[in-house]
Amino acid sequence: MTAVSTPSIHPLRNCYLFLRAAAPHFTIFPMTTPIPHIMSGGESFFFRGGSTGVLCLHGFMASPAEVRWLGKHLADLGCTVYGPRLPGHATDYHDMTRHRWQDWYTAVEDALGILRSQCERVFVVGHSMGGMLGLLLAANAQVDGLAALATPITFANRSMAAAHWAKWIRPYTDQTDRSTLVELINAEQTRRGEHVVGRVRHNLWSTAAVSEIFALAGVVRECLPAVKVPLLAIYSEADQTVPLSNRDLLLSQVKSSVIEQHTLKHSDHILPQDSERETVFQLVADFITQHSNPTS
Numbered sequence: 001m002t003a004v005s006t007p008s009i010h011p012l013r014n015c016y017l018f019l020r021a022a023a024p025h026f027t028i029f030p031m032t033t034p035i036p037h038i039m040s041g042g043e044s045f046f047f048r049g050g051s052t053g054v055l056c057l058h059g060f061m062a063s064p065a066e067v068r069w070l071g072k073h074l075a076d077l078g079c080t081v082y083g084p085r086l087p088g089h090a091t092d093y094h095d096m097t098r099h100r101w102q103d104w105y106t107a108v109e110d111a112l113g114i115l116r117s118q119c120e121r122v123f124v125v126g127h128s129m130g131g132m133l134g135l136l137l138a139a140n141a142q143v144d145g146l147a148a149l150a151t152p153i154t155f156a157n158r159s160m161a162a163a164h165w166a167k168w169i170r171p172y173t174d175q176t177d178r179s180t181l182v183e184l185i186n187a188e189q190t191r192r193g194e195h196v197v198g199r200v201r202h203n204l205w206s207t208a209a210v211s212e213i214f215a216l217a218g219v220v221r222e223c224l225p226a227v228k229v230p231l232l233a234i235y236s237e238a239d240q241t242v243p244l245s246n247r248d249l250l251l252s253q254v255k256s257s258v259i260e261q262h263t264l265k266h267s268d269h270i271l272p273q274d275s276e277r278e279t280v281f282q283l284v285a286d287f288i289t290q291h292s293n294p295t296s
Contacts, residue, residue, distance in 0.1 A: 041197040042090025047075030053119030057130025063090035096206035101216040139226035163211035224253035236264035
């Protein structure tokens with residue numbers, strides 16, 4: 001009588017043998033501390049004001065500090081302003097590997113709901129990836145206007161397209177900011193009487209997170225025709241990260257009946273903190289004031 005084999009066992013055994021053989025080649029990246037802590041200066045902020053709400057969204061690998069000065073400027077004009085810290089940002093840099101773009105979007109949707117519960121009108125101001133998330137909100141939720149600052153719509157960098165696979169080979173890369181922007185921010189923090197913390201951001205970037213922002217860009221491009229709210233687009237000729245072709249693509253695809261666009265001359269990518277930040281603050285404030293339509 002021919003023996004009957006039990007092939008269902010073999011795949012499990014083979015899987016076990018593979019994992020046991022491969023284990024020495026995998027690197028475990030634990031959190032540096034058992035309890036997560038937010039970087040100094042990287043906390044969310046909320047400024048209580050009037051019936052016009054503003055949701056300020058920071059960029060990729062950054063923190064609310066990136067848009068805090070802008071938020072304070074709007075609060076001084078009477079707005080209620082909320083700048084949430086996006087998941088994985090301004091904590092242990094390993095945290096970024098555990099989050100997907102959907103987590104960032106859900107967080108900003110929650111933040112929008114908080115402002116909606118307290119304000120008659122809510123505008124979104126997003127820098128870089130914050131602008132991408134703002135575009136998704138404008139296409140899928142109720143907002144009264146959007147200011148997109150240095151917002152990427154597409155990425156020409158081929159390494160970003162390969163990040164989904166590269167994350168297994170090179171999980172983190174050093175992206176420390178060695179530009180003069182750090183000194184400029186330090187000087188402004190000193191002038192304002194703030195604790196000098198410089199740029200509050202991750203210096204080691206998760207390759208897995210890079211693959212997520214690349215995927216997010218594809219979703220944003222698809223949703224652009226659904227964006228119909230008043231739109232302010234601010235970009236810079238000197239931006240080394242997001243070229244002006246992104247501005248042109250954005251403006252050609254959205255269906256907003258009101259579009260205002262401004263192009264700066266000297267700032268690099270971090271518009272809310274660079275040399276022309278006061279111009280950015282004023283442009284955003286004027287845009288919100290113009291489209292608030294107060295009832296009283």
